[in-house]
Amino acid sequence: MKYISTRGNVEPKGFIDTVLMGLADDGGLMIPDVIPSVSAQTLEEWRSLSFQELFLKIFSYYTNGEIPDGDLKELVERSYASFRHPEVTPLKEINDSQYVLELFHGPTFAFKDVALQFMGELYSYISRVRGEIIHILGATSGDTGAAAIAGVRGKEGIKICILHPHNKVSKVQELQMTTVDDANVLNLSVKGNFDDCQKIIKELFADLDFKSRYHLRAINSINFVRILAQTVYYFYAYLHLPQAAQGKTVNISVPSGNFGNIFSGYLAKKMGLPLGKLIIATNENNILERFVKTGEYKPGDFKSTYSPSMDIQVASNFERYLYYLLGEDSAKVSDYMAKLQREGAITVDPALLEQVQSEFAALGVKNEECLNIIGKYQQESGYLLDPHTACGIAAYEEYNGPGEIGITFATAHPAKFDEAISLLKIKQEFPAEIAGLSALPQHMTVTEHDKAEIASQLETFYTLSAEIG
Numbered sequence: 001m002k003y004i005s006t007r008g009n010v011e012p013k014g015f016i017d018t019v020l021m022g023l024a025d026d027g028g029l030m031i032p033d034v035i036p037s038v039s040a041q042t043l044e045e046w047r048s049l050s051f052q053e054l055f056l057k058i059f060s061y062y063t064n065g066e067i068p069d070g071d072l073k074e075l076v077e078r079s080y081a082s083f084r085h086p087e088v089t090p091l092k093e094i095n096d097s098q099y100v101l102e103l104f105h106g107p108t109f110a111f112k113d114v115a116l117q118f119m120g121e122l123y124s125y126i127s128r129v130r131g132e133i134i135h136i137l138g139a140t141s142g143d144t145g146a147a148a149i150a151g152v153r154g155k156e157g158i159k160i161c162i163l164h165p166h167n168k169v170s171k172v173q174e175l176q177m178t179t180v181d182d183a184n185v186l187n188l189s190v191k192g193n194f195d196d197c198q199k200i201i202k203e204l205f206a207d208l209d210f211k212s213r214y215h216l217r218a219i220n221s222i223n224f225v226r227i228l229a230q231t232v233y234y235f236y237a238y239l240h241l242p243q244a245a246q247g248k249t250v251n252i253s254v255p256s257g258n259f260g261n262i263f264s265g266y267l268a269k270k271m272g273l274p275l276g277k278l279i280i281a282t283n284e285n286n287i288l289e290r291f292v293k294t295g296e297y298k299p300g301d302f303k304s305t306y307s308p309s310m311d312i313q314v315a316s317n318f319e320r321y322l323y324y325l326l327g328e329d330s331a332k333v334s335d336y337m338a339k340l341q342r343e344g345a346i347t348v349d350p351a352l353l354e355q356v357q358s359e360f361a362a363l364g365v366k367n368e369e370c371l372n373i374i375g376k377y378q379q380e381s382g383y384l385l386d387p388h389t390a391c392g393i394a395a396y397e398e399y400n401g402p403g404e405i406g407i408t409f410a411t412a413h414p415a416k417f418d419e420a421i422s423l424l425k426i427k428q429e430f431p432a433e434i435a436g437l438s439a440l441p442q443h444m445t446v447t448e449h450d451k452a453e454i455a456s457q458l459e460t461f462y463t464l465s466a467e468i469g
């Protein structure tokens, strides 16, 4: 398998080179040239596999043998040894038509750990085996940053710089990132919002001279391996439904921001996983809901909500979906993206909109509704949802039809977002790993929202890294 860019101007690459490239050098996003197909019989054979075994099966379609089987197995085993649940991503039954896939049992209590624990191991492996310098640059609305740092802190040959929006992440998220005192970690707290942080890193990646001089590597979902690692739990969830649910339509509701998690579901479906609707749940930053309902993709005004990790207006992975929606025509994708840049909005025609609506449903959940859902589920079933998951549940309630099975992804543990939970006067118990954070000193540099200033901070940090790494 080779990997190509959504914009068509990158020579086809192998798996490891795609990981290293991150953002495609032509400004697009890397995707496989052909999506492999998993037969119904193979799926049936996968039912009894553990999460780790399933991971290896799925990756075997994508890695071209560039990582020997034994090495990949070792990386996967190490990645999930740090999870607190033996199943890694357990499926919980709420009732016989409603399930929650808990994705928060990793070191930083959010779904990002699933892909980023593996990416940390993978980067470390690539650094060791290929002698590549790994200087990670990432942007976060709170969870990616914490998980990426946890995945690579203290690892030889790797440095990581994460930009987060100043005072716009939850207290626990900030502490998880900034109490790490390893010398290979730099936290920049940027005066702006997540979209500003993401825009700056994309511009720095697009400066090919800067990118190659400082060996910039991506950990955000612009990196295809993030998307691929996230497909594993779609398969896992589907294959672990009880027998009574099998054969029914299975819809998945996914709290969404950068469109990475749900794009993994789209990929899983294209590989042959027989899912019903993919339900996009957002908060009041509802660009994706507006797109699915009207065909217009237009970033709106940024709003701070109770689910800060989804406070995103410009959904990075939308371009990957656009590629498939436009019939895998990279010239058309380039035109649409140029128009978006020029005019601030793009619209798809009615025939394409019909296709979008056959593939996705979407709901932008208001702050008040988010709290109502948390309160309701806590009272009725004793299950405490985090505010992102609550948006997912609201969208499930809106779109799951009678006789259908709905799986909502629980993308974070509620302890990360007590700012919202405490508004309901719910007193939650904090896991020890989180409770202990507030006693630790924090390390971060507050920075203007200014690309040149950030580039200069990176130059200093990455130059120093040569001595450390």
Ligand SMILES: Cc1ncc(COP(=O)(O)O)c(C=O)c1O
Binding pocket: 110, 111, 141, 142, 143, 144, 221, 255, 256, 257, 258, 259, 260, 261, 262, 309, 310, 388, 389, 411, 412
């Ligand atoms: C807890 C949580 N839920 C949902 C999302 C949205 O996921 P995605 O950006 O992959 O759409 C994020 C951040 O991305 C998150 O941290």
Ligand SMILES: N[C@@H](CCOP(=O)(O)O)C(=O)O
Binding pocket: 139, 140, 141, 142, 143, 144, 145, 219, 220, 221, 222, 257, 258, 260, 261, 309, 310, 316
């Ligand atoms: N919500 C994310 C935003 C970045 O998303 P990514 O999937 O592209 O890494 C976060 O928590 O940082």
